[in-house]
Amino acid sequence: MKDKTMLTDYQTILIVDDEPAARRKLESMLTKTCRYEQLIQACDGDDAVEKIRQYRPELVFMDIQMPGMNGLQAALLTREENYQLIMVTAFDNYAMDAFDTHAVDYLLKPVTLARLSQSLEKVAALHQRIPEAQLQLLADKIYGQQEEQQLAVRKGEATVIINASEVCYLEALSGYCRIVLTLKGQKNHNTDSVLSDAPLEFMHQQLDQEQFLRVHRKYAVNSEQIFAYYSVMRRMYLKIRDFPDVAIPVSRRNAPMIKGRWQTV
Structure with a gap:
């Protein structure tokens, strides 16, 4: 049968x-x-x-x-x-x-x-x-x-295609780059982040420099995810929309750029 x-x-x-x-x-x-x-x-x-x-x-x-x-x-x-x-x-x-x-x-x-x-x-x-x-x-x-940029990241035998809007921020980790996903990205890819063996500098170059801001030597942040900044002991940090508890440091050199575009809290 x-x-x-x-x-x-x-x-x-x-x-x-x-x-x-x-x-x-x-x-x-x-x-x-x-x-x-x-x-x-x-x-x-x-x-x-x-x-x-x-x-x-x-x-x-x-x-x-x-x-x-x-x-x-x-x-x-x-x-x-x-x-x-x-x-x-x-x-x-x-x-x-x-x-x-x-x-x-x-x-x-x-x-x-x-x-x-x-x-x-x-x-x-x-x-x-x-x-x-x-x-x-x-x-x-x-x-x-849809004309938005995408990142192609190797993951085992597969290549993960990540839309730029799915990236919350990039973090440098000992020569590697951790791509932290937005809440939407996490849902779409069933993971909170993807690790690339390419350095942060290379991954950042694949993205729109106006949208993804290099705010620190270790971080590049999706500007759509930034909603405010604050200071602790004269050090500036960013608040992220999808992850309010995450603190992204801002270098002194980039602080004026942030102050000119976002409000303080």
Whole structure:
């Protein structure tokens, strides 16, 4: 008798993601949620286009944010092919309205088995491919609104992509850099911080210098997280919105800059 958890039979499924660990995880979950004859993988948008045209998969899991050609561009380039599409994304919920508005489903990273099952049920019920116009509207929705910088940080075999708005502050630690996440970032990445083997100077250069202020030789702070400053024994410290108990020291050289932009408490 067919397992109740096996939702749909597929001839060929394609997983597109630039992170090998993410591809392996999704493949493992698919073995528990559907049946298929062949599962293939692609590591970027160009590879995805080539394999979609070569193997003609019925179902494609497409990561949105990839180096080079992104997932939406790859989907638009293969619009002549007849496959069902599930987007995989680490974007915040602000973009999810676009998915809900159009007949394309999405999986928000980190993907869970329960959410994958729901997505397969939804896509199986559609019995249709995603119209080009809907993909274009989705691309306009996401890339028309999101131009913020990102940090790519190696974590084991994977690379963690962190939006600038998810970074609270950077801290130098003996040649390394600790990236402390905002409350939103902690929720999205399921961790309070990420350690990079690159020094603070390098990581700070990857960010907008107007938004991330180097307030001390050991700290660079997201200015959106600063709401006040105070002094103790003639030393200045910053108060952080998401973490009121954290005290970020400010060097004497940078004190005038802080005084000119924020109030004291």
